[in-house]
Amino acid sequence: MSSITLHPLLDQGLSKGDPGFSGGKLHCHCKKNPVEVTLGGNVAHNHACGCSKCWKPAGALFSIVGVISKDQVQVTAGADKLHIVDKEATIQRHACKDCGVHLFGRIEKQHPFTGLDFVHPELSEEKGWQEPQFAAFVSSIIEQGFSPDRMDEVRGKFKTLGLETYDCLSPALMDAIATWTAKKAGLL
Numbered sequence: 421m422s423s424i425t426l427h428p429l430l431d432q433g434l435s436k437g438d439p440g441f442s443g444g445k446l447h448c449h450c451k452k453n454p455v456e457v458t459l460g461g462n463v464a465h466n467h468a469c470g471c472s473k474c475w476k477p478a479g480a481l482f483s484i485v486g487v488i489s490k491d492q493v494q495v496t497a498g499a500d501k502l503h504i505v506d507k508e509a510t511i512q513r514h515a516c517k518d519c520g521v522h523l524f525g526r527i528e529k530q531h532p533f534t535g536l537d538f539v540h541p542e543l544s545e546e547k548g549w550q551e552p553q554f555a556a557f558v559s560s561i562i563e564q565g566f567s568p569d570r571m572d573e574v575r576g577k578f579k580t581l582g583l584e585t586y587d588c589l590s591p592a593l594m595d596a597i598a599t600w601t602a603k604k605a606g607l608l
């Protein structure tokens with residue numbers, strides 16, 4: 421049985437981020453005229469995501485994605501190459517039309533996370549980005565054809581890395597969503 425590739429950055433073991441890190445540039449994978457996005461700070465809630473919608477590098481089972489305030493996200497080159505992958509999705513993922521890499525995902529509708537953009541720190545050459553904190557939507561990899569018989573192996577690998585696994589988001593993020601919902605309903 422072949423070994424599992426969660427994500428190249430996870431398979432080599434986690435390297436800790438720098439709490440004083442102040443941001444950097446993301447680039448798509450195009451050799452010529454790559455799209456460039458400049459982030460004015462570090463990401464938060466960085467996590468491995470097994471959902472079918474987040475961008476993953478070739479061969480990876482999981483995406484690595486964090487959030488950052490949209491005010492700290494600027495497209496600094498190649499804006500004309502960007503398109504929205506799915507206009508109906510909550511997270512409007514802006515991807516390069518040429519290489520398919522997602523540069524940022526923005527929430528435009530009323531939502532607990534409106535104002536936060538979803539980004540992939542691995543698209544940056546700078547070091548210091550927050551390391552992944554947990555694994556989310558782990559069971560979602562089955563929906564994409566991964567064998568349910570090997571889920572213990574997947575969750576075990578995350579455990580070895582010291583990352584908790586969830587089949588939705590982390591408790592902190594789920595609590596934030598529920599708080600927003602309760603406030604909207606006038607219950608809090």
Ligand SMILES: N[C@@H](CCC(=O)N[C@@H](CSCO)C(=O)NCC(=O)O)C(=O)O
Pocket residue numbers: 469470471472473474485509510511512538556557560563
């Ligand atoms: N089983 C589905 C789950 C998709 C899903 O709900 N993804 C989450 C997490 S994305 C980053 O953590 C989500 O919030 N999606 C909103 C959106 O994608 O617009 C699947 O695998 O597709």
Ligand SMILES: [Zn+2]
Pocket residue numbers: 448449450454455516517518519520521
């Ligand atoms: Zn590209």
Ligand SMILES: [Zn+2]
Pocket residue numbers: 469470471472473474483557
């Ligand atoms: Zn996802």
